[in-house]
Structure formats: structure tokens, C-alpha cells
Amino acid sequence: MPAHAATSAKPPAGASALVAPLRPRGRPRKTLLERDDGNRRTDLLRAAAALFRSQGFAATTTRDIAAAAGMQSGSPFYHFKSKDALLFAVMHEGMHSALARQRDSLQAQQGQSAMSQLRALVQTHFQVLLGPDSDFVPVMLYEARSLNAAQRSELSALQAEYEALWIPVLTDLHTSGALRAPVGLARLLLLGALNWSVQWFDPRKSATVADLTDAAMALFVGHSAAST
Amino acid sequence: MPAHAATSAKPPAGASALVAPLRPRGRPRKTLLERDDGNRRTDLLRAAAALFRSQGFAATTTRDIAAAAGMQSGSPFYHFKSKDALLFAVMHEGMHSALARQRDSLQAQQGQSAMSQLRALVQTHFQVLLGPDSDFVPVMLYEARSLNAAQRSELSALQAEYEALWIPVLTDLHTSGALRAPVGLARLLLLGALNWSVQWFDPRKSATVADLTDAAMALFVGHSAAST
DNA sequence: CCTACCGATCGGTAGG
DNA sequence: CCTACCGATCGGTAGG
Numbered sequence: 001m002p003a004h005a006a007t008s009a010k011p012p013a014g015a016s017a018l019v020a021p022l023r024p025r026g027r028p029r030k031t032l033l034e035r036d037d038g039n040r041r042t043d044l045l046r047a048a049a050a051l052f053r054s055q056g057f058a059a060t061t062t063r064d065i066a067a068a069a070g071m072q073s074g075s076p077f078y079h080f081k082s083k084d085a086l087l088f089a090v091m092h093e094g095m096h097s098a099l100a101r102q103r104d105s106l107q108a109q110q111g112q113s114a115m116s117q118l119r120a121l122v123q124t125h126f127q128v129l130l131g132p133d134s135d136f137v138p139v140m141l142y143e144a145r146s147l148n149a150a151q152r153s154e155l156s157a158l159q160a161e162y163e164a165l166w167i168p169v170l171t172d173l174h175t176s177g178a179l180r181a182p183v184g185l186a187r188l189l190l191l192g193a194l195n196w197s198v199q200w201f202d203p204r205k206s207a208t209v210a211d212l213t214d215a216a217m218a219l220f221v222g223h224s225a226a227s228t
Numbered sequence: 229m230p231a232h233a234a235t236s237a238k239p240p241a242g243a244s245a246l247v248a249p250l251r252p253r254g255r256p257r258k259t260l261l262e263r264d265d266g267n268r269r270t271d272l273l274r275a276a277a278a279l280f281r282s283q284g285f286a287a288t289t290t291r292d293i294a295a296a297a298g299m300q301s302g303s304p305f306y307h308f309k310s311k312d313a314l315l316f317a318v319m320h321e322g323m324h325s326a327l328a329r330q331r332d333s334l335q336a337q338q339g340q341s342a343m344s345q346l347r348a349l350v351q352t353h354f355q356v357l358l359g360p361d362s363d364f365v366p367v368m369l370y371e372a373r374s375l376n377a378a379q380r381s382e383l384s385a386l387q388a389e390y391e392a393l394w395i396p397v398l399t400d401l402h403t404s405g406a407l408r409a410p411v412g413l414a415r416l417l418l419l420g421a422l423n424w425s426v427q428w429f430d431p432r433k434s435a436t437v438a439d440l441t442d443a444a445m446a447l448f449v450g451h452s453a454a455s456t
Numbered sequence: 457c458c459t460a461c462c463g464a465t466c467g468g469t470a471g472g
Numbered sequence: 473c474c475t476a477c478c479g480a481t482c483g484g485t486a487g488g
Contacts, residue, residue: 040457056373058286062483075457077484142370144427145284180450185435185443188428189421196420199372207413215413219448222408268473290467303473305468 041079043069049090049135057087057139057146087143088151094136095158098128102165114172115221121166123213125194130201130209138198163187178221190220269307271297277318277363285315285367285374315371316379322364323386326356330393342400343449349394351441353422358429358437366426391415406449418448 047068051060062083063073080086105124109117128137144152166187173179179186197212275296279288290311291301308314333352337345356365372380394415401407407414425440 054373056284056286058284059374061481063481072458073482074459074461074485078457083483145282146287180446181443182446185440186447188425189440189444189447192424192427193417193421195424197416199420200416212413212417215409216417218408218410219414219417222450289465291465300474301466302469302475302477306473311467 040069040071044071044076044079044086045090045093046133046135048086049094049139052087052090052139052143053135057083057143062086084146084148084151087139087146088155090136091140091143091147091155092158094138094140095155095162098125098137099158099162099165101128102162106165114169114176115178115217117169118173118221119213119217121169122194122216123209125191126197126209126212126216129194129198130203130212141195141198163191166191173221186220190216193219268297268299272299272304272307272314273318273321274361274363276314277322277367280315280318280367280371281363285311285371290314312374312376312379315367315374316383318364319368319371319375319383320386322366322368323383323390326353326365327386327390329356330390334393342397342404343406343445345397346401346449347441347445349397350422350444351437353419354425354437354440354444357422357426358431358440369423369426391419394419401449414448418444421447 044065048060048065051064051068055064062076065086066073066076069076076083076086080089102121102124105120106117109120112120128134140155144155147155167183170179170183170187170190174181174183174186181189193216201207201212272293276288276293279292279296283292290304293314294301294304297304304311304314308317330349330352333348334345337348340348356362368383372383375383395411398407398411398415398418402409402411402414409417421444429435429440
């Protein structure tokens with residue numbers, strides 16, 4: 001990513017242009033009467049997520065993030081108390097969004113078989129990890145050790161919610177014989193297989209998320225897309 | 229790990245104590261006529277592997293490593309040209325050792341079924357990741373992005389050798405119908421499931437490496453330990 | 457949110 | 473391998 005991202009830093013002035021800015025202090029921007037603090041914060045989050053994913057948390061400087069969001073070096077600290085707080089916000093956003101998407105996904109599976117529900121969970125998980133705007137959850141997965149204890153425990157609550165969505169489905173499949181391994185270890189191994197895709201998946205190559213979902217279902221429960 | 233490791237820094241003088249040290253320069257140690265450079269280098273490698281694994285490469289300082297090996301802050305650079313070179317050496321050692329162990333493991337499987345061979349590969353892989361002296365390969369797996377291009381390509385050759393051990397076994401199992409997913413994706417998903425165990429495995433808890441192997445075999449090829 | 461800046465830390469080196 | 477050190481970088485802040 002280039003050191004300047006002027007385009008995203010200056011959205012065209014639209015309906016939200018106000019005469020009296022609400023910003024606490026600082027001078028007005030050249031071309032805009034108002035900045036949307038929420039958008040600037042989001043810009044920072046997105047830039048941080050992308051950099052944390054590609055370089056890792058410790059190897060990314062707050063200056064990198066500021067530059068990617070089109071700001072000066074000290075400005076991220078206007079939006080976030082510390083670099084740690086930025087990391088936490090990225091992860092929290094990632095888990096929150098992933099949970100919401102999986103809940104929607106399961107909702108659409110009302111009355112369907114456990115096999116079909118597992119397929120939905122797997123596919124949505126791949127999309128969360130590999131699809132558009134997919135930097136947040138991989139950061140959560142691969143940078144957990146950079147959090148302090150308090151942050152980690154807050155996030156682990158969300159993680160527990162996420163894993164809880166899988167358990168009844170896996171239990172059902174284990175009871176029916178489709179899933180051979182004990183549910184607890186099966187969940188850890190299965191999610192590991194999916195999470196590792198972050199390391200090797202390349203959208204420029206042949207496989208699609210649908211291909212991965214088919215392969216994972218075949219591997220874990222011996223079923224392809226056809227069988228519901 | 230404490231900041232001082234005087235014990236490991238001063239092995240008892242044994243048969244290798246020479247009157248004329250071969251070291252290029254520097255003053256003699258109080259209690260020893262000779263230091264074993266090979267051991268000191270190994271101490272550094274081990275300390276680096278442990279710290280890189282637990283904290284990550286970028287978050288580990290060369291001072292941390294020096295202290296863990298009982299040295300002063302500048303001393304690691306007597307053994308390694310740079311922090312990068314230390315990382316590369318850790319990874320290279322890890323891959324070399326893992327390759328050797330898997331080759332031995334397969335050798336002992338001569339004439340056995342593909343199922344039995346896969347079990348051996350899986351169990352040895354878990355041991356390499358989770359057993360004694362298991363810091364090297366996890367560093368390789370989780371810090372690859374910290375390498376430069378030249379280092380990465382040298383290691384990817386070893387990685388390719390490692391993966392090549394799995395392919396005929398998986399192909400055999402796919403042909404016989406025991407493995408349902410295409411071999412290429414099956415290998416990536418399967419190794420991902422195993423590699424992720426680094427994130428959650430806790431030897432203080434119930435599961436053993438043998439338990440994990442059983443669960444993995446049941447999950448991937450629907451077979452428990454009994455079936456050969 | 458920018459400017460200007462600080463104190464601490466870090467990888468690495470000379471010289472013995 | 474230690475001592476003493478350097479230059480660069482980094483997270484973070486005051487003040488507007």
C-alpha cells in the first residue's frame with residue numbers, strides 16, 4: 001500500500017456537509033467543510049487491519065497506519081488511545097462481524113439438515129477469512145498473543161459464542177455417524193483446517209471459496225455439494 | 229525465562245577442554261579454558277526459537293535472546309550476522325529435523341498400508357509441533373512472512389520435500405476411496421488442521437498426541453487406531 | 457487532526 | 473564473547 005491514500009482521505013462533500021463543524025479543534029480541511037470522524041476512524045481500522053495482517057502487529061508502525069489512512073504520524077492517537085487499542089478494535093470488529101454473518105447464515109438454514117448447516121458454517125467461515133474486507137478476522141486469529149490479558153478475555157467471550165454455533169451441528173453429525181471424531185477435537189481440527197487457508201489461499205489461482213467448501217465437506221464428513 | 233541462564237552458559241569442563249583455544253579473540257573465561265562455540269550457538273538457537281514462538285519474531289529483541297542464553301547484548305552477533313539470520317537458522321534447523329524424522333517414520337512403515345503410513349505421518353507431525361524441543365517448526369510455520377525473498381525460497385524447497393512425503397500416501401487413500409477430497413486440497417486442509425494445534429494444544433490438559441492422532445485419523449479418513 | 461518533539465528502545469558495530 | 477557505544481526508529485504527547 002502506498003504511503004499516501006489521499007483519495008480515501010477525502011471523500012466528496014455530500015449531503016452531510018455542515019456549516020458548523022463538530023470537530024473539537026484543529027483547522028478546517030481545504031476542500032471540505034466537514035470531516036466525518038466515523039469514516040476517518042473506519043479508515044484507520046481498515047488500514048490497520050490490512051497492515052497487521054500482511055506484516056504482523058509488532059512489525060507495523062503507527063506511522064505506517066497513519067500514512068495508509070492519509071494522516072500524519074501523530075493523528076491515529078486522536079482516534080485511538082494506543083497501538084494496542086487499535087489492534088483490539090480491529091479484532092473486536094472482526095469477531096463481531098463474523099458472529100453476525102454466521103448467525104444470518106444459520107438463520108437461513110432453519111429446518112435444514114445438520115449436514116446442510118455445517119456446509120453453511122464452513123462456507124461463511126471461508127468467506128469471512130478470504131472474501132472482501134477479510135483482514136479483520138485473520139488478524140484476530142494470528143495476532144492474539146499481542147493482546148494483554150484483559151483484552152484477550154473480552155475477546156475470548158466472543159470466540160466462545162462463535163464456537164458455540166458449531167457445537168450442536170457437529171454433535172448432530174457425530175450422533176448420526178457422519179462425523180467420526182469426538183466433537184471437541186473435531187471442532188478444533190476442523191476450524192484449524194479452515195483457519196490455515198489464510199496462509200495459502202490465493203484468489204488468483206484456480207480454487208474458489210466454493211471449491212474449498214466442497215473439499216472441506218468431503219474431507220470431514222464425506223459429503224459433496226449435492227448431498228443435503 | 230529468566231534474564232540470566234548462568235547454568236547453561238557454563239557447562240562443566242570436560243574432555244573437550246583444550247589448552248590453546250581456537251577462538252579468534254577475546255579473553256578467557258574465569259572457570260573454563262575453552263568454550264564450545266557449537267554449544268553456545270545451539271544455546272542461542274534454542275533461546276531464539278522459544279522466544280520467537282512465544283512472542284513472535286518482531287516482538288523479540290536480540291537482547292532478550294542474549295539474556296536467555298546468558299550472554300551480553302552484543303554477543304549474539306558474534307554467532308549470527310543479524311537477527312534475520314538467527315530466524316532463518318531456527319527455521320532451517322526446524323525443517324531439516326522435521327524432514328529427517330518423517331523419513332525415519334516412513335521407513336519404519338515399509339510394506340504397511342497407506343492408512344498406516346498416514347497415521348505415522350500425522351503422529352510424527354504432531355510430535356514435531358507439540359513434543360519436546362518443538363519450538364523450531366512452529367516458528368517456521370508462523371513467522372514465514374518475516375523472511376526475505378531469498379531466505380523464503382530456500383526454505384520453500386525444504387517445505388516442498390516435506391509435502392512430497394504426504395502426496396503418494398494421500399493419493400493412494402484417495403484412489404481407494406478412504407479420502408474423499410481431492411488430494412491437493414486435502415493435503416492443505418489436513419496439514420492446516422494439524423498445524424493449528426500449535427494454537428490450542430495444552431499438554432497439561434487431557435489430550436495426548438496419541439489422542440490427537442486418533443481424532444485426526446477418524447476425522448479425515450474415518451479410521452481409528454485399530455484399523456491398519 | 458497537524459506540528460514539533462521527547463524518551464526509550466533497538467539492531468548492530470569497533471575494538472579488544 | 474564483553475564493553476561501550478551509535479544512529480535510527482518508535483509509541484506517544486502537548487498545544488493549537
